[in-house]
Amino acid sequence: MKSLKVFMLIGDPVEGSLSPVMMNAAFRALKLNHAYVAVRVREKLLGDAIAGARRMGIAGLNVTIPHKIAVMSFLDALDESAALAGAVNTIKNSRGRLVGFNTDGEGALWNLEEKAGRVKGKRVLLLGAGGAARAIAFSLVKAGAELTIANRTVSRAEELASLIEQKLGKKLEVMSTDRAELKRALAGVEILINATSVGMRPRENETLVTAEMMHKNLVVYDIVYKPLRTRLLREAEKAGAVTIDGLGMLVRQGALAFEIWTGKRAPIKVMEAAARGEVGKVVG
Ligand SMILES: NC(=O)c1ccc[n+]([C@@H]2O[C@H](COP(=O)([O-])OP(=O)(O)OC[C@H]3O[C@@H](n4cnc5c(N)ncnc54)[C@H](OP(=O)(O)O)[C@@H]3O)[C@@H](O)[C@H]2O)c1
Incomplete structure (x- = not known):
């Protein structure tokens, strides 16, 4: 042996x-x-x-x-x-x-495409600009998604977008996580990904997006897996949207x-x- x-x-x-x-x-x-x-x-x-x-x-x-x-x-x-x-x-x-x-970015992309089909040409709103969001943003843009990045600290979203433009030559839109702005953006989006730590235990009742901000053709992917069924995913179910939990990404990374x-x-x-x-x- x-x-x-x-x-x-x-x-x-x-x-x-x-x-x-x-x-x-x-x-x-x-x-x-x-x-x-x-x-x-x-x-x-x-x-x-x-x-x-x-x-x-x-x-x-x-x-x-x-x-x-x-x-x-x-x-x-x-x-x-x-x-x-x-x-x-x-x-x-x-x-x-x-x-x-x-492997975080490719793990998330693998899981998302398995559940929701190819992201190429799809409009995706990514919440977050921290470590996980950064890896996911690069993988999504490389796979041809039309990405918008929303972050509480807008300057971090801007930094990430300019890095992506520099490395991959793709210009992205950025925005804050203000509810009214997010609601407007979500109307024109097919996939929402939460890559912030909002909703993670012990603050599991928090969410940046609620049911009335979503539409039923939206795919809602939450990479938080503590708990598995986050408040965001519960809100998505209320809106009739498709949900994907964070365990698939954990397994694939x-x-x-x-x-x-x-x-x-x-x-x-x-x-x-x-x-x-x-x-x-x-x-x-
Ligand atoms: N499923 C998986 O395999 C997997 C893999 C990696 C990570 N994760 C999960 O992903 C989450 C993020 O991890 P990370 O490593 O990227 O963390 P991080 O680098 O600390 O980034 C945290 C992000 O969350 C935002 N945020 C935190 N509190 C907020 C609040 N109250 N309101 C609005 N935005 C807030 C931060 O915004 P600011 O920039 O404004 O601070 C930042 O964008 C964690 O829950 C982690 O467990 C899951």
Whole structure:
């Protein structure tokens, strides 16, 4: 049997993460002698943790809040996905060389297109300009969506739009998250994506968009998965819109990390079942 390869999630907190259950199920399904553990790493110890991972020959890592940006300075190279998104969620150890990737954007796009068809030419309103929104915005524009970015801090949406224009040559509209403005914009949009943390536990009763601002042909995708059925998705159901929860993205960003590490096709159904089975227990 080949020697054990160890993979790791680093973040703070990591309690309640679905990734260990999901990744270990995938390793078992492909009979790989691999193990995945979640380790809490304090912000000030991130450099030591990465040096330790190098010394111990950790085969790959996932990176979550609050380390996705800071970790970039400890790596040897960045894949284009991470360089564009300006954040890393996956690291591959290639014979001691640590390379950073970002699978959030492609994971979200994969999930969205599976559920709602190709985004090419579709008008999409993206709420947020933080780490996840940034990765998703690049993937959507690359896939040909007609994107508008709305963010509470409009200057951050403007910064993201100008970065996209610079890197991909596409000019985007930006706006605030003012309710009246959002309502007007939503009338002409086919897909709404929430990539803000609004609606996330413990503030699970909050939403930027309510039912009367939506129309029934809208697809509403909330990447927040704590809880799974967010207030935004409940509002969308009231409006008769199609809803997509955040678990599909979580599974697919993990599946893409699995493929980067192993070079094998991820057993997506096994991963989805493991994550959905665990979700009731830990994030409900
Ligand atoms: N499903 C998945 O696989 C997946 C993957 C990654 C992230 N996520 C989820 O996505 C969410 C965002 O994560 P992130 O890493 O992008 O966080 P982040 O970088 O901290 O960005 C937070 C975003 O939310 C906005 N925001 C926060 N509070 C707000 C409020 N009260 N009103 C309006 N806007 C508000 C921020 O606006 P400002 O710029 O104005 O502060 C910013 O756009 C989290 O809930 C995370 O769990 C899910």
